[in-house]
Amino acid sequence: MKFKRVFLIGFMCSGKSTIGKELAKSLSWKFCDLDEEVQKEEGMSIKEIFELKGEDYFRKRELEVLKLLVLEDNAVISTGGGLGANKEALELMKRHGLVVWLDVSFDAFLQRCKDVQERPLLKKSLGELKKLYQERKKIYSQAHAHIDTTDEPNKIAQRIIQILQ
Numbered sequence: 001m002k003f004k005r006v007f008l009i010g011f012m013c014s015g016k017s018t019i020g021k022e023l024a025k026s027l028s029w030k031f032c033d034l035d036e037e038v039q040k041e042e043g044m045s046i047k048e049i050f051e052l053k054g055e056d057y058f059r060k061r062e063l064e065v066l067k068l069l070v071l072e073d074n075a076v077i078s079t080g081g082g083l084g085a086n087k088e089a090l091e092l093m094k095r096h097g098l099v100v101w102l103d104v105s106f107d108a109f110l111q112r113c114k115d116v117q118e119r120p121l122l123k124k125s126l127g128e129l130k131k132l133y134q135e136r137k138k139i140y141s142q143a144h145a146h147i148d149t150t151d152e153p154n155k156i157a158q159r160i161i162q163i164l165q
């Protein structure tokens with residue numbers, strides 16, 4: 001296999017963690033959730049990090065944790081929605097593995113995220129979220145591969161395996 005790592009990027013609620021777990025299981029690779037790692041290191045939830053230390057601090061920490069995770073071999077790494085839209089982070093991921101953009105439509109994002117209140121960014125207005133979605137799409141589109149997420153997670157995982165081979 002040419003790549004030792006797969007990075008999943010995309011907007012909130014695009015299924016990065018669910019698909020990542022499926023993919024890791026199918027490949028018998030380890031699964032790492034970057035948000036979980038940041039929370040473990042900080043000893044608090046992302047919501048608390050945003051509230052107590054601010055968004056800029058969180059962005060700095062997620063980039064630092066990514067710099068450690070890019071060294072893991074045979075790993076599927078799911079990232080938070082902001083990381084794949086950070087050009088420095090995206091370039092780093094592209095140098096270390098296959099970067100897959102899991103594309104979710106804005107309507108599907110709203111539908112899937114409507115009951116998940118702990119994401120700090122969901123406090124934004126609909127207009128602000130739409131703007132963020134459109135801005136981020138331009139950067140996500142620089143990933144190696146682009147996959148639409150309307151299919152079942154296991155089918156998407158199989159498609160990623162085909163790209164890897």
Ligand code: S3P
Nearest residue numbers: 011012013035080081082119120
């Ligand atoms: C964020 C997405 C979240 C989490 C944080 C910020 C973002 O991850 O990293 O709340 O900027 O889009 P998910 O994409 O897993 O929701």
